[in-house]
Amino acid sequence: MSSPPSLRDFKNKGRLEAFSDGVFAIAITLLVIEIAVPQHAGGHLLSELFKERPVYLAYFIAFMSIGLVWIEHNALTEALERVNAGFLRLNLLLLLLVAFLPYPARVMQEYLSLVDTEHGGERTAVAFFGVVLFLMSLMLIVLGRYAEREGLFGGDAGEKRLEDNRVKYQLAPSLIMYGVATLCGLIQPYLGVILYFLIGVYLFLPVNTVRRLLGRKSNS
């Protein structure tokens, strides 16, 4: 408005994607360095590893959550025709949440561990993780809305793609799901963890794909 669009618009969305991919890839891969190797377990290594199962579950949930946000982000930028400075900045806020997620994931791993006998703090740890998941879903919706208002989809073809993505990924329902899961986590932390897991699995394996895969496998 106050500045001509030519000043603010970049034609090239490649670097936005490359930088975002980098942050997503690093955040998702860094999750593993927080899993502690059992020390001096000797012959009991297998049972010690088995005791760490809440840690693996937290790892799996965090991995799937970042992975799903990446797929949604991919779908969004796929539909864009161009990006502008405002989109880059809002995208930075999404990446701030993505890059931050390993921290609540670590807190959750620490406070759900069965190895440590102490208790307390599970509620806070689970809700802290859920709030960040909720904010990531929210930020994705904000990004999509912003792109739509700024006309970054570049006409009908882009808006069609956007519509498809919306149908496909159901951002608003996932926002509600993560909100409910977080609230459940405040009351019963393990219920919250199970809900995060189920939401991840539900978003990851849409009924259609499963049916199709099973159908085709049984034919071969």
Added chain:
Amino acid sequence: MSSPPSLRDFKNKGRLEAFSDGVFAIAITLLVIEIAVPQHAGGHLLSELFKERPVYLAYFIAFMSIGLVWIEHNALTEALERVNAGFLRLNLLLLLLVAFLPYPARVMQEYLSLVDTEHGGERTAVAFFGVVLFLMSLMLIVLGRYAEREGLFGGDAGEKRLEDNRVKYQLAPSLIMYGVATLCGLIQPYLGVILYFLIGVYLFLPVNTVRRLLGRKSNS
């Protein structure tokens, strides 16, 4: 001069961008692994997490600083038509600063922490961080000047883009702002931190974008 330009010029700026994006993305994502999980907090986890707020503030400042330098770097290389060996080398010096920033960020996190009761060293920690921010802004200006002198913008269109970027990102003012904030940090460390934060927010949220977003949101 002493060597023909064909020897020194690469047409392809893609790998420069990919490598730079990688370093930016990793530096910005590594910041989180330095935030310590409160140990054995039990039921006091929430208050323990809350005590870490200067650490989150330092994280946020470092994240925004790297993110803003990335946006400025993006704008600069966007305007380039080609790069040469000299540009690659100067760019490496910028990346040296970017990759190094997590260290002063960690020092600042450590010495601003409210959990540790010891005091002293805040001044040094805050100024150390500011000096690196100042050098990053300086290096961005050097890169732009070098590209201009070597004619890497490839004629009028590129120089127009450069000019736009200059108006937009105001590199020189941000240099002065970081310099002033660093000097303030030497006198009153918390004032320095607040200034880093405000500079980040100011650069991140230009008045135009905020006005536009708010204006459009109230219409819907």
Added chain:
Amino acid sequence: MSSPPSLRDFKNKGRLEAFSDGVFAIAITLLVIEIAVPQHAGGHLLSELFKERPVYLAYFIAFMSIGLVWIEHNALTEALERVNAGFLRLNLLLLLLVAFLPYPARVMQEYLSLVDTEHGGERTAVAFFGVVLFLMSLMLIVLGRYAEREGLFGGDAGEKRLEDNRVKYQLAPSLIMYGVATLCGLIQPYLGVILYFLIGVYLFLPVNTVRRLLGRKSNS
């Protein structure tokens, strides 16, 4: 089937590759941060470093395993004409295994170390690592099968490329090899490690390339 293909198919496989490359590159580079620097070795540093040789071997095996999976993944996506949402999701499962591998690698490093005099747990550690290698090979086959059934190779040219890749990388044999090596590791852990190493070297240096290189070097 239940949804039209236009909804589910992305033309652009670039971001899938960029994100996957990022995860592969980070996982392969993170392996090194787990190797501990000998503390206070003084003049005995050389012998202390030498004692760590099982750790270097584990590092080498993990590096080569991820590198080979990357080469195979590269060959697979090279042959693809397009990707769809299902492929992105299955690919995420492969990346989950790739990103997870540093953990069993670390467990193996810890429990094969000669510096620590304790024994026990080598069997579990070696088999744990092998199971993840086995699953990675399996997942690569699943990805290839899925792409074939969904017609992502885009006709004859792509299927020809796929066939070539199959001949070249021999996915099924490597699956069997890793399965056998894991079972051997359960009986005699050091035999398992040696087998992982030999499989890596065998896959890395195909007879043809070695013969060709030697042949040409002796001509010069």
Added chain:
Amino acid sequence: MSSPPSLRDFKNKGRLEAFSDGVFAIAITLLVIEIAVPQHAGGHLLSELFKERPVYLAYFIAFMSIGLVWIEHNALTEALERVNAGFLRLNLLLLLLVAFLPYPARVMQEYLSLVDTEHGGERTAVAFFGVVLFLMSLMLIVLGRYAEREGLFGGDAGEKRLEDNRVKYQLAPSLIMYGVATLCGLIQPYLGVILYFLIGVYLFLPVNTVRRLLGRKSNS
């Protein structure tokens, strides 16, 4: 030979570059996480940071070494027309060295630290680092030779580019320089460190660029 070239050649060198850029970028950025923050230094933080100067020097040397290898790798792949499976594999060996370098860098940081009063091991630490630098330079030459023999430069234009690169980066001299520096490090460790530093600066700032920059700056 035994397999037709169509089986072994990939047209697309993009993913090789993306994966390599990722590994280079991560290795170069990971160097910083090994620099320890002085603990409980209080008001002595500045002097404690200053005591760490051999650590910063080691960091700087490692950063420049990886950065220069990246620039040389960039020049090499820039000249390539296509890559084949053999090149991917040899490239993986170079990346193995690049990804490994943070380990000897860490050893060198640890054993050159002035904070720790113990002595001994400097010789081993410095030579260990030099051997890896030497091998990286060697591997770059091997990669170039291999590409030339396999005809990956695609005719005259590519070989011309290769020749230019050779003149420019002087791989063979840098191999000899690193070899000499490593041997010096075995006799006098600090001499070795200074030589690594000078080689880095020499390769980083070629006389031409410096002269040009100074000449132009004095004109303005």
